[in-house]
Amino acid sequence: MGLRLGALYLALPGDQISQINLPNDLQRHLNMPYITLAGRRIPVLQVDDQLSQVRAADPHATAGHYIISLAYADASGPLVTRFALQVDAVQKLAELHHYPIPTLMQRPNSPLLGLFTDQAQQQGFVTDVQALERFFNHLIETPCDDHDYPLAG
Amino acid sequence: MTTTTLWRVELDRPLALLEPSVVELVTDGKELRVPYCQTVLQSLLWWRGQWIPILRTTGHSPTLLVMRALNRPDCPYIALAMAKAPQRCTVTDQAFAPALALDAADAQSPWHHCALSAVDIESRIVPIIDPALCLDEAFLEGLVTA
Numbered sequence: 276m277g278l279r280l281g282a283l284y285l286a287l288p289g290d291q292i293s294q295i296n297l298p299n300d301l302q303r304h305l306n307m308p309y310i311t312l313a314g315r316r317i318p319v320l321q322v323d324d325q326l327s328q329v330r331a332a333d334p335h336a337t338a339g340h341y342i343i344s345l346a347y348a349d350a351s352g353p354l355v356t357r358f359a360l361q362v363d364a365v366q367k368l369a370e371l372h373h374y375p376i377p378t379l380m381q382r383p384n385s386p387l388l389g390l391f392t393d394q395a396q397q398q399g400f401v402t403d404v405q406a407l408e409r410f411f412n413h414l415i416e417t418p419c420d421d422h423d424y425p426l427a428g
Numbered sequence: 429m430t431t432t433t434l435w436r437v438e439l440d441r442p443l444a445l446l447e448p449s450v451v452e453l454v455t456d457g458k459e460l461r462v463p464y465c466q467t468v469l470q471s472l473l474w475w476r477g478q479w480i481p482i483l484r485t486t487g488h489s490p491t492l493l494v495m496r497a498l499n500r501p502d503c504p505y506i507a508l509a510m511a512k513a514p515q516r517c518t519v520t521d522q523a524f525a526p527a528l529a530l531d532a533a534d535a536q537s538p539w540h541h542c543a544l545s546a547v548d549i550e551s552r553i554v555p556i557i558d559p560a561l562c563l564d565e566a567f568l569e570g571l572v573t574a
């Protein structure tokens with residue numbers, strides 16, 4: 276699936292998106308906005324298109340945003356969702372051409388695993404939920420325990 | 429007396445490259461900015477069917493010199509951004525300096541970490557750069573803090 280966050284264009288495996296919500300599905304517990312998935316509170320984050328600033332999603336986000344819940348299979352098999360991301364657009368992607376990003380360019384914990392060119396010859400970046408989680412864990416401070424995110428590991 | 433062809437590059441100070449290190453001058457290349465990268469390596473150049481990193485130490489400089497980084501299979505090419513095109517020059521063996529003569533400013537230059545040797549060009553001792561050493565992490569950090 277293709278995700279757009281401002282000028283940032285990401286490709287993420289489709290099976291790692293467990294749910295798509297609209298901003299009016301956002302609820303708030305203390306300082307952390309969340310959506311509900313299978314009875315659990317999933318904290319919602321947003322990041323700028325330069326990947327320089329991570330913060331809690333804007334609960335007053337206007338129409339045109341989406342909340343995607345990101346899931347991955349843990350060691351025991353079932354899909355686990357630990358966070359959600361506010362994005363500008365979600366779209367299906369056709370077959371992509373992949374290219375590597377030289378490792379030496381990237382800062383530690385970069386969530387960008389490679390480059391792609393889509394059918395419209397637009398360039399974007401390949402990521403996956405594990406890489407995003409490492410990135411968010413690296414950047415987010417945990418000043419209080421009023422939400423589920425981030426978790427250890 | 430034998431001679432050697434070099435390319436002289438002007439960044440914040442003159443540098444030299446051996447002929448085998450220089451591949452192509454690109455003046456209108458397709459660039460892609462990559463978020464969350466090293467300060468001096470923030471863009472890629474689309475070149476001959478691959479994306480190669482651009483080392484940019486100055487402001488916006490559209491002239492790019494593609495250099496070959498020998499012994500770096502992980503990154504065999506790197507583009508160096510510069511304000512003006514490099515100049516080809518020929519030097520004699522006698523122009524090669526046994527060591528870099530360091531004045532106070534040059535001694536601080538991180539480029540000296542990438543120097544294979546040095547050469548006297550127009551009465552100035554200029555380091556000859558090995559592009560593979562430009563990919564060294566300590567050098568890249570040195571560029572940022574210089």
